[in-house]
Amino acid sequence: MTTKTRFAPSPTGYLHVGGARTALFSWLHVRKHGGKFVLRIEDTDLERSTAESVNAILEGITWLGLEYDEGPFYQTQRFDRYNKVIQELIDQDLAYYCDCPKERLESLREQQMQRKEKPRYDGHCRARQIDPEKPHVVRFRNPLEGGVVVDDLVRGRVIFRNEELDDLVIRRTDGSPTYNLTVVVDDSDMEITHVIRGDDHLNNTPRQINILQALGKTPPRYAHVPMILGDDGSRLSKRHGALSVMEYRKQGILPEALLNYLVRLGWSHGDQEIFSLDEMIELFDIEEVNRAASTFNNDKLLWLNQHYIKHDDPARIAHLLSPHLGDLDIDPASGPNLVDVVIAQQERARTLVEMAEISAFFYKDFDAYDEKAARKHLRPVARDVLERVRHVLAEMTVWTPESLHQAVVDIAESLELKLGKVAQPLRVAIAGRAASPGIDVTLHLVGQQACLRRIDKALNYIAQRATEN
Numbered sequence: 001m002t003t004k005t006r007f008a009p010s011p012t013g014y015l016h017v018g019g020a021r022t023a024l025f026s027w028l029h030v031r032k033h034g035g036k037f038v039l040r041i042e043d044t045d046l047e048r049s050t051a052e053s054v055n056a057i058l059e060g061i062t063w064l065g066l067e068y069d070e071g072p073f074y075q076t077q078r079f080d081r082y083n084k085v086i087q088e089l090i091d092q093d094l095a096y097y098c099d100c101p102k103e104r105l106e107s108l109r110e111q112q113m114q115r116k117e118k119p120r121y122d123g124h125c126r127a128r129q130i131d132p133e134k135p136h137v138v139r140f141r142n143p144l145e146g147g148v149v150v151d152d153l154v155r156g157r158v159i160f161r162n163e164e165l166d167d168l169v170i171r172r173t174d175g176s177p178t179y180n181l182t183v184v185v186d187d188s189d190m191e192i193t194h195v196i197r198g199d200d201h202l203n204n205t206p207r208q209i210n211i212l213q214a215l216g217k218t219p220p221r222y223a224h225v226p227m228i229l230g231d232d233g234s235r236l237s238k239r240h241g242a243l244s245v246m247e248y249r250k251q252g253i254l255p256e257a258l259l260n261y262l263v264r265l266g267w268s269h270g271d272q273e274i275f276s277l278d279e280m281i282e283l284f285d286i287e288e289v290n291r292a293a294s295t296f297n298n299d300k301l302l303w304l305n306q307h308y309i310k311h312d313d314p315a316r317i318a319h320l321l322s323p324h325l326g327d328l329d330i331d332p333a334s335g336p337n338l339v340d341v342v343i344a345q346q347e348r349a350r351t352l353v354e355m356a357e358i359s360a361f362f363y364k365d366f367d368a369y370d371e372k373a374a375r376k377h378l379r380p381v382a383r384d385v386l387e388r389v390r391h392v393l394a395e396m397t398v399w400t401p402e403s404l405h406q407a408v409v410d411i412a413e414s415l416e417l418k419l420g421k422v423a424q425p426l427r428v429a430i431a432g433r434a435a436s437p438g439i440d441v442t443l444h445l446v447g448q449q450a451c452l453r454r455i456d457k458a459l460n461y462i463a464q465r466a467t468e469n
């Protein structure tokens with residue numbers, strides 16, 4: 001049988017990191033075993049589902065590169081199919097109509113709570129004949145005895161007793177099918193072999209298995225993945241920082257870094273931290289996923305991101321960096337080749353946002369100097385140095401990192417200064433800050449005209465400062 005997993009988000013928000021990790025595990029399982037990854041949009045909650053959310057989820061999945069082989073299937077387009085199955089269950093007396101009024105269910109619940117029992121439907125309508133023309137719900141006739149064994153690939157064997165489960169509503173009064181029914185029909189119709197999902201669904205599993213068995217279907221294998229906690233030990237939520245996958249993109253995280261980070265949330269392979277996609281596919285095993293919850297650690301994500309920024313192909317980084325420069329109103333076509341800029345900056349940024357910020361000066365004149373850097377390096381003593389540099393640079397006919405390096409070295413020698421005494425004021429003049437790639441590369445990429453313009457600006461600044469003091 002072909003291995004098939006599915007990612008089945010409810011489109012009621014963005015794609016969050018928890019969902020992305022579940023999707024990644026499902027995707028890896030399929031890529032490893034050679035099968036199909038299905039995307040299913042569980043949009044039956046008409047009030048909370050939105051088209052924007054569907055788009056946000058698709059966008060997140062696409063950005064991460066978790067391409068799906070089938071779908072997206074939309075549950076709202078499958079109501080006829082669900083109703084057909086519900087009718088089949090009714091016809092075989094495996095489901096029944098129930099018209100218990102809300103008041104009755106509420107008082108039943110209160111009594112059970114008072115007796116410290118788990119609230120559950122008491123089967124009142126099991127044997128009643130109800131006119132289907134009148135308002136009703138449909139309930140699944142859950143077995144009264146015995147139990148359901150779930151051999152979960154992550155949790156191990158979990159046993160549920162049927163007496164703990166009640167006759168669950170599978171179609172509401174308004175005619176809409178409920179979650180447990182739609183999931184069962186879809187998992188069965190779509191021939192899902194492995195259901196990998198968050199362990200908040202573990203309690204639904206025995207119900208789903210009972211319905212599948214009533215329909216004469218073999219249940220898939222289940223793997224319930226533990227939840228993700230924030231650094232304070234509580235369930236990961238917005239107050240711990242970004243949750244949305246696309247928010248990470250905005251913050252300048254690379255998709256490969258986020259994937260690498262997510263795969264390590266609850267899974268490990270010795271003490272290896274860095275996994276290429278191919279390695280993940282080769283090494284990941286759903287059965288090795290930890291039972292315990294894992295903790296989200298933003299510093300580690302940044303550490304991985306920095307690793308990928310340093311080691312990825314510069315052309316790829318350039319491609320991903322472009323939109324972040326766009327956010328700063330910079331058109332990368334308006335200056336030096338972006339790949340050269342990336343090569344110069346690869347060691348210096350933890351995120352693409354940082355890289356864009358420290359690279360902006362290659363493309364446009366900055367508005368203001370970094371205050372500390374200017375105070376330290378653009379002082380009257382730097383005036384002679386910068387005037388000399390300006391003179392030399394203006395005369396240069398060959399503008400290469402090598403010729404520029406030589407020029408700076410010669411100037412330092414002729415002025416009997418250490419190299420830094422020339423390079424630092426020059427750097428602040430050109431980059432606006434005390435840190436940049438090597439001065440030769442920096443000058444080269446900024447270009448002759450812009451360099452001269454910025455040295456003039458620095459000289460003005462020094463002159464102005466002198467009059468202020």
Ligand code: GLU
Nearest residue numbers: 008009010042183197201
């Ligand atoms: N739609 C469900 C959710 O987003 C997932 C259901 C499932 O994986 O079975 O929580």
